[in-house]
Structures are given as structure tokens and as C-alpha cells.
Amino acid sequence: MVASTVAPPVAARPQRSRSRSWLRLIILLAIVAVVLYPLIWMIGTSVKSQQEIVSNIGLLPERFTPGNYTDGWSNFDVSFGRFFLNSAMVSLLTVVGNAVSCLLAAYAFARLRFRLRRLWFAVMIGTLLLPAHVLIVPQYILFRTLGLVGGDWPYLPLLIPQFLATEAFFVFLMVQFMRGIPRELDEAARIDGAGAFGIFRHVILPLSRPALVTTAIFSFIWTWNEFFRQLVFLSELSDYTVPVALTLFIDSTSQSAIGPMFAMAVLSLLPVFVFFVAFQRMLVEGINTSGIKG
């Protein structure tokens, strides 16, 4: 189908197909405008003065006002720099945790034979559908009982699950990937005297890089945007991550903070934008092959 439209087999009606493709382009450009409008408006508003936010309905400011960024950065008792550091730390450690723990589990599911493997695999698939909201109350109680909520290092409740491969989605993704690695490689390594650990270390680990990169990118972006768990587990202002800190602007409800609020919103999306630009192709490939959602 794809090929046939590049070189139409029937060249009898070039006129019509050309006007068709123009029509399609126009429709697509209109959709692009709708899709990008909120984002451009967000950036435009972030550099408008308070007065202009109310009066100027245009996308872009008449006068460029970068002051919203400095105001927003220090709008609360704790600077946004701290919130960004907290978010970066949580996100990066989550990446490490997911990559390591999910890879280990995936190798077991995809390549090793052990008792009850099918049962465990079915359970893993079952947890894919389990909403976070169902577990949040008892998890909160458990972590609180262990003294980890608001403890010396308040991020443990956010990170411990990530180091225990609870993000079943990534386990599943890696299992699917590893099934594509030729079994002959395992056999060859086995003949060379490698055991399960050797095969993991010398065959699977190096070949799993694409799956690891996909996992890393998506777990970074998701954790960076994640809100629900961070809202529940973080209670000290200085421990807040960016999404939780952003809600402080809503709490304050002072209309004068719209500019700074938008400025911080723009900054908070910046890392995701950077990842998007750098890995656009991979992100799109990633979802269409595995059903990852944004």
C-alpha cells in the first residue's frame, strides 16, 4: 500500500491525486496547529508581563519579559533549583532501578527454565493491569510503619519499588525483546562452558542495549512527569519534586503568579522536550511495537 502510493500504478488522474494530497497536507497542518497551540501559548505566556497576560490575547508577547523565570524560580521558601535536583535524582535512580531489576527478571522469564515459571509469568502479566491507585493506601501504611515516609531520606518509598522490578511493563518489554535474540548464541556460550550467569553477562546483557535504552528513556520521562505517588509520599517542602512543587502555585491562588507559574511549567517540561527531540524516532517506534503509552 505504501509503495503503491509513492508510484501510483494508475497515472490516469494525476490532477485529482495532486489536489487530494494538497487537501491532506492542509488538514494535517491544521491539526498540527491545534496540537501545538497550547504549547506555544504556554511559552508565550511565560514571557508576558502580568498586565499583558490579561490584555494581550496574542500568542506572543509584545514585550519580552524574562522576569517571570527569575520570579518563579524563587517564588517559595525553597528555590526551584532544589525541586529540579530532587526530581532529577528520583528520575535517574528510577532509571537505574528499572533497568537493572527488570533486566534480571526478564532474563529469567525469557531464557531460564525453572519450576513455576509459567505461573510467575502469568502473575507478572496480571500486575500490568493493576492500577497504582489500588495499592497506594496500603503501601503508604507499610512504608510509614517502616519509618520511611518523611524519614531521613524520603525518596525510599518512591525508589524501592523501582529496584524490585514492580514496573511490570518494562519486564514485559524486555522479555519480548530477548525472545528475539537467537538461542544459538546461548548454545555457543554454553559449549564454551558458560552457565546461566555467564550467558547473561556475555550474551544477553550486551545484546539487550536497545531494550535498555528504551526502558531508560521511558522510565525517565514517566517518572519526571509522575505526580500521584510523589504527591502522596513527599510532605516536606524541601523534599518536593517539580510536579508537586508546581501545585504550590495553584494553592497560592494569587492571580499575580500566573507568569511565574507558566515559566516554571515551561522549565519543568524542558527535559522531556530534550528527550523528545533526541529520541523522537525511538519513542515512536517504542510505542508502536510495545504499546507503551506516553
Next chain:
Amino acid sequence: MALTTAPDPTRRGTGSVRPPATRRGTGRIRHGEGLAGYIFLSPWLIGLMGITALPMLLSLYLSFTNYDILTPWSEVEWVGLANYERMFTADPSWWHSVRVTLRFALIAVPLKLAAALGVALLLNRAWRGVGLFRGLFYLPSLLGGSVALAIVWVNMFNREGAFNSFLALFGIEGKPWVNDPDWALETLMVLAIWQFGAPMVIFLAGLKQVPTELYEAAAVDGAGKFRQFVSVTLPMLSPVIFFNLVLETINGFQGFTAAFVLSNGTGGPIDSTLMYTLNLYIAGFTDLEMGYASAMAWVFLIAIALITVVFFSTGRFWVHYSDGEDR
């Protein structure tokens, strides 16, 4: 590698999932491999037991108590089915949150999927720049769940927001949409539909799998474009439609962030954005009625499980698998 050969996604998602291949041999366990298997599996197993299974059991137990985190465990009272009874018979806001969630899912999910399919059909040609469009349309899905974007959305549909400025161009006077109980949820629906990019990419992958010969054969039989769409595209795409439908419905039920931001955590105006998960959060963490919140969580889980079962049992009437396997 495996990631880039996009076969039938429904097979991989929630459908019948084949366990890892054991084609070779008869599933004999190699010497020492059983132990290695459990060693590699141990982080996941510990997580399963400690982070998932134990909390689920605890949650089930709590749902029969009046636990509120402040009273010591020794004084926690077993209240039997009182939480469930209250939910179904004495808590209008619970019913309200069920209605809000259903309304959200029933309207936003079909529209989102329709938008995703429509745009996927437009993009299903190879020409220069198609990748750029695909990427741009996917961007909202990537940003969609963030607090930052929810903040932008709320302000866009304010009285002075961009949407009313747009309406003003046509001489239409807008209203403060997000403060109007009749419209607040609709603005959240628009946000959800705006993120059509993720299902769109999955539709695109599905469209690539439809054999060209089918269209040629249909054209020979005199089928027009519309007829081809109904008789070839839709049936061939039905597994992908099914996959997107299940996933988006379950996602739709879990909408939390935008509703939280819009209402500052209250579900307002006048409970119009009281999504089920937001209601659960308020019960557990604002009102500290954790026993009650646990009961709500279990009803939620059972509802989602039931909906999934309904999807899968009705799916066999309209989902066609090209390999002829009727399931």
C-alpha cells in the same frame, strides 16, 4: 530486532499471552538452571510479595475496618461490610464519582480513538515529512500526564484563557469553562482527546500490516474508498482497535492529575471533576479514612477486572485475527 518488527500488538498486551518459548526439548530443567532462574527472579519476587501482594492483602483487610492511620493498630475496629454498605447506600459522592468517571471514559475514549484512527489514515502514506507529523502528534501524549500541562490547560480554558480569545475572533462570548460545573469535565476530555498520538502510532503500525492485495481485490470488485474502509481496513484493524480500546479505557478510568490540578484536589466545581481516583485519594489522604478508601480501591479493582472480562468476551464477536484463529 524484536522491537522493530511490529506484529500484532493485541497478542502481546492483555490477550492470551504465550509463556516464554519452551519449544526446544520438553521443558526439562537444566542442572542448576532452576536455582539461577530464581536468583535472577528474586528482585521481582521480593517486589511482588512485598510491594504488591502484601499491600493487596492488607488493603483487603483494611477495607473491613475503620483504620485511619492515627489510631494505634490495637484499637482498629473490624466493621464488617460497613464500608461497602456506606459506599453503595449512604455516600452520594461515591456514586457521583462513578458517574463522572464513566462519563469521562464513555465520551473521551471513543473520541480519542476516532481522532487517532482518522489522523493515522491521513498519515498512512510514505512521503517526505510524514515522520515529522507523526512525531509532532505524539508529543502531547508524552507531556499529557504532567502537572505542568494540566496547569496550562486549566488556564487555557479560563475566562481570560486562549480558548475564549479564539472564540472572540468569531464574535462568540466565552465563559470560564473550568469554573462551570457543566463544562469543567469537558475541558478535561478535550485534554485527553488532544493526546491522541499514542493510539495513533499503534494504529499506524496496524495499518502497515494490512496486505495491499486486499485493497486491490476490493477495487476490482468495484468497492469505493468508503466501502474499502468498512470492508477491508476496519476488520483487518480490529485487533489493534481492540487493543487501543482496552488500554485507553483502563487509562481513562485512572485519570487523576488533570482533575487534581483543575480542582486543586477537591474534585470541584461542585464535584464535577470528582474522578474515582481523586475521590479515593481524598478519602484516604485528606479525610484519612483509609479503611473506607481501601474498600473503594477494591471495588475499583473489581470493576476494572470486570470491564476487561467484558471486553474480551464481547471482543470475539468483532475482532478478527487474520490467521483465522477465533478466540
